[in-house]
Every structure is written in C-alpha cells, then in structure tokens.
Amino acid sequence: MPPPQQLRLREIRAGDIVDKISLGHRDFQPLKTFLRVEAKRLHEINISKTYVLVPVSGSSRVWGYISLTNSQITLDGEQAPEDCREAACRYDSLPAIKIARMAVDKALREQGYGRDLVGLAASIARTDVMPNVGCRFLITDAKQKSVKFYEKTGFTMLGTKINKESKHPLMFIDLHKLVI
Amino acid sequence: MAVKSTVFGGAHLSGSEAEKFQNQVKYGRPKQAAKETVKRGKRLRDALKAHGSVVLRPRNP
Numbered sequence: 001m002p003p004p005q006q007l008r009l010r011e012i013r014a015g016d017i018v019d020k021i022s023l024g025h026r027d028f029q030p031l032k033t034f035l036r037v038e039a040k041r042l043h044e045i046n047i048s049k050t051y052v053l054v055p056v057s058g059s060s061r062v063w064g065y066i067s068l069t070n071s072q073i074t075l076d077g078e079q080a081p082e083d084c085r086e087a088a089c090r091y092d093s094l095p096a097i098k099i100a101r102m103a104v105d106k107a108l109r110e111q112g113y114g115r116d117l118v119g120l121a122a123s124i125a126r127t128d129v130m131p132n133v134g135c136r137f138l139i140t141d142a143k144q145k146s147v148k149f150y151e152k153t154g155f156t157m158l159g160t161k162i163n164k165e166s167k168h169p170l171m172f173i174d175l176h177k178l179v180i
Numbered sequence: 181m182a183v184k185s186t187v188f189g190g191a192h193l194s195g196s197e198a199e200k201f202q203n204q205v206k207y208g209r210p211k212q213a214a215k216e217t218v219k220r221g222k223r224l225r226d227a228l229k230a231h232g233s234v235v236l237r238p239r240n241p
Contacts, residue, residue: 122217170191180219
C-alpha cells in the first residue's frame with residue numbers, strides 16, 4: 001500500500017489497524033510488537049498514552065506512533081547534595097516524561113513525522129505536565145540507530161562511556177531550562 | 181556505576197553516571213534544537229487539544 005499524502009495525528013483508538021506498520025529492520029521488531037500487542041491496552045488503562053499517525057480518510061492503518069509515560073531519574077551518586085548549586089541535583093529522584101516507544105513506517109522516513117511526534121511529546125511535557133504537575137526532563141532510551149535523530153531534536157546524551165556505548169543510551173532534555 | 185532503565189519505569193543512575201548527569205544538568209545550556217522541537221510540537225499539541233486531531237503533511241515528499 002502506498003503511503004498517504006496526508007496523515008492525521010490523534011490518540012490511538014480501538015479500531016485502529018496496528019499490525020501493518022513496516023519498520024525495515026529486525027532491531028525495530030519490539031516497536032512493532034508493542035504497537036500490535038500492548039499500545040491500545042496500556043492507553044486504555046492509563047499506563048502510557050499513545051498517539052498515532054493514520055490516513056486523513058479511509059483506512060485507520062497506523063503509519064507511525066509515539067507512546068509516553070511518566071518516569072523518573074533516580075540518582076545514586078557520590079556527590080554531596082550541598083556541593084550542588086543546581087537545585088534539581090539536591091534530590092535523588094527527579095520527575096520525567098519518557099518517550100517509551102516511537103516508530104514511523106519506513107515508507108515515511110525523512111519527511112518530518114518523527115520530529116513532529118517528538119515535538120508533540122516535548123510540548124505536552126513542557127506545556128501541560130511541567131507547569132501543572134512538575135516534570136523536569138523529557139527522556140528516552142534511544143536505540144543506537146536513533147541517537148542522531150534525537151540529537152537533532154535537541155536531546156542531550158548522558159555523556160559517559162558506559163551510557164554512550166550501551167544498546168539503549170539514556171538521552172534527555174532539561175525542560176526547566178527551555179525558555180520558549 | 182551503571183545506568184538501569186526500563187521501558188515503563190525510571191532510569192536509575194549510579195556512580196560516575198549519576199555524577200556526570202548532575203554535572204550536565206548543572207552546567208548544560210538549553211539547545212536551540214530543543215526549543216524548536218517544543219515550538220513545533222506546541223502547534224500540534226494545541227490543535228490536538230482543541231480538535232482531537234491534527235493533519236500533518238510531509239516536509240520532503
């Protein structure tokens with residue numbers, strides 16, 4: 001099926017066709033499985049929220065999605081709290097929103113949809129959650145193949161050798177410092 | 181020293197990872213790309229909230 005010219009971004013729904021997305025590499029299989037098996041259920045029971053890209057008219061085949069969930073960064077460091085001038089460092093658990101899963105069909109790559117999905121996540125975290133609930137970071141466990149993509153959208157890599165070389169390095173945006 | 185993270189859980193940083201994270205938060209400056217990402221998403225978020233969905237068009241068809 002050729003990709004649609006326009007896509008609608010909305011929350012996932014019960015009737016959405018979730019088993020047709022094609023991601024093109026076996027490393028992405030967990031992203032397909034999550035969409036097919038878990039995304040709707042976790043959305044319904046408020047464990048995560050999934051936003052999908054579907055054609056504007058006709059079929060509700062999902063061509064891309066992003067799943068967000070509440071998270072936190074827990075620090076077990078050796079740095080004494082009083083040594084840290086940054087207030088956020090004084091706490092050993094820091095609230096975050098996590099991009100748990102994200103994928104765009106291979107037929108729609110390099111067209112800006114992934115950036116749109118990350119933008120939606122960042123805006124929800126910055127505009128809705130941070131000022132109303134408290135949330136310091138947007139985080140993700142990036143796949144190595146996706147690190148450059150996340151860097152282009154403004155994520156920072158936790159800069160240790162262990163993290164940078166891990167299968168899913170932690171990347172983050174400090175929402176508090178973004179003056180929009 | 182480790183980074184432990186689960187898909188629907190938190191990220192646990194210990195040792196040098198925790199220390200590096202604290203330093204990056206303390207001294208890091210906001211990236212222009214992150215600001216642009218939030219701005220880009222704000223339009224989508226606003227439309228989604230108002231209408232329940234938003235139509236996207238490819239940038240490089």
